[in-house]
Amino acid sequence: MSLAQNIKKTINYCRKNGYSEAFFAAWERVTAKYYRNYTYQKPDADELARQRSDQSITDIRFSILVPAFETRTEYMTALIESCLAQTYENWELIIADGSKSDVVKKTVAGYADSRIRYERLPENSGIAGNTSRAIELAQGDYCGLLDHDDMITPDALYEMAHAIKKKNDENKPILVYSDEDKCDSSGTRFYDPHLKLDFNLDLILTNNYMCHFTVVETATLKKLGIRKEYDGSQDYDLVLRVVSTLLLRERENTGAQRVEKKIAHVPKVLYHWRCHENSTADNPQSKMYAYEAGKKALIDFVDRMGWKGDVRHNKHLGFYRIEYRNNVLTHRPDLAAVGGLTAYHGKVAGGTYKGQPLVYAGYMNRMDLYQNTKLLDIRNMAVNKAYQTIYEEVTGHPYQSTLYSDEKELPQWLRDLDRTAEGRAQIALLSGTLSRRLLQKGGRLLLDPVCVRGVKGRADNFHK
Template identity: 25%
Template sequence: MKFSILIANYNNGKFFRSCYDSIIAQSYDNWEAVILDDSSTDDSLKVIKSIIGDDHRFKIFKNESNSGVGITKSKLIELAAGEICGFVDPDDAITPNALKSSIKIFKNQKNVVLTYSKYIKCDENLKEIDIPKNPMPVPNNDPFFFNCPVHIVHFVCFRKDIYETTEKMNTEMKIAEDQDLYLKMYEKGKVKFIDEANYLYRTHPGGISQNDNRPKSREYFSKVIFNAMQRRNLKMINGKTVPSQFSDSKQIYDLLEYQNSIPYRIQKKLRILVQQLFS
């Protein structure tokens, strides 16, 4: 089973050495790394090519013009030759067993369409800060699951053939395109949590979802959730009417406020436990 590591780069060549080192250190060796540069304005391509050298496992492509993360990641999936795909940002890295842990699940559990793990939050030098607690198991087959609060995060891997049956990546998204993908995959089968910290997430001023971009990320995520509600043909959520058109993010998040209550959280944990016992 081949694994396609997908890397969307834009002006992050200076961080790529750590990403590259983590990829070639994988304990699972049936992989390819597909890199698509979104018309970087710095010397990223030159740096990346110099690091890769003549390693045929890495395939490099470039957008003719800056197209945005939605289009770039959509193209990456199209370019992937592997049955399993997973995105790794060029300024981040993965642990040696990241691919192996995911592949093991996909081989043994045919109904799993997506896996995800814990991640390590790092500083700009990729030194560990902490391991966030938000990644955790989620209930499967729940039409009211929207990954809000966010539990499905790095390192996310998915079956390409199942992805092809979805509406695919929303190419208009500039932020939260990953959450859009996760919810579309969730609707096609089971998702599986890997209780390992398999992804090193670098925090730095240029991070696309960090710092000043957080309000924008929240806005885009609300649109992702609304689109999922429409796909699932939901008319009511917890006694409240789902709007037929998107107006503002607050209206969407208010619909899901009940999921933060203690009774709901307890009920959710019980559902997850039952699913784990009988899966």
């Protein structure tokens, strides 16, 4: 991103959130340096050759769907070449072109590969409409969603095929996603990698962190379709509907596979998101309508789940927060507990983000977002009623919520432990044991980083 673009982004952030928030955001960007020295490492020639010769998986067919509209020749050429470079060869590329001109048609005509299928549309129906036509034509087992100015890495389909095949038929994923990075308009410089978490239910309810590269089981995609009324965030709407379908199945049938089993993550960069002046990758302000569509999709998700809550924009563009009415635990029996952060001297004192400055938003703004976690701090948590006996077994004390949003003081036994280093070590041990037991019982743990409790007698309890 250029200096001018960074300045523009900072000014927009300042207008939206104020000078103080903008200052700390800029300070974090300078001091945290998340993956500042990142370099995309393409698989070497030997590895690519090994993948091409690997015949252990050949039966999964991918349909790569591209909604095109007046795509620049160099961008479409790079896209097609990235598909032709795939080490896994069982694929088809479907380009649904809504252009008025012949620019895309002429580019595609330069390729004789029968796997490339070009469909000229009578009119441009937007990303959602053009993608819908490509879905109708898809003949593969899984469909990959590829924007018309982006590229996939040569090992993308190979890695996706292996992620699918390593699951048995019962656990076969419905959706698979990978890590991604950004590239400049020339497609030669790569930066800002998005190294993602494995499927995280509550994190996906704050933003479409899956994004690129995503493949979806074709039968599911054809059934759900792409909804035009969510154009701009049609991919987020699709993910949310996949998730809600699985969650409702999980809730209604105790024997159903959990959603975490049906969505897989490939922890490798398999997608290059091209940045130019008209793309959301480089200029989030260019598609403000997309963020409103994302909010609308999340409201629809909440309604389908029957939860009572309101959806609002987060201070970061493209991020959201569900404000549950009353208490999140009353709406979410799938949650064993909800917890916040504990703070000491301006830093997180325990749990997932221990040691991080409180003013940080965290990598990909995660310290400002709801998310599922494997560890909650017992000094700032509330346990769902069905799991409170586990709390009492682990601690040896009657259950008492310590969630700071409930404005509860810590019970005396915890205050006593928090006075010494040995006691704080015991708190960490209890937090880990309780979190592990709750997870083993089948519940999810929800971290709400906005809820912060100061510890060790400090009076700076506050909400981020």
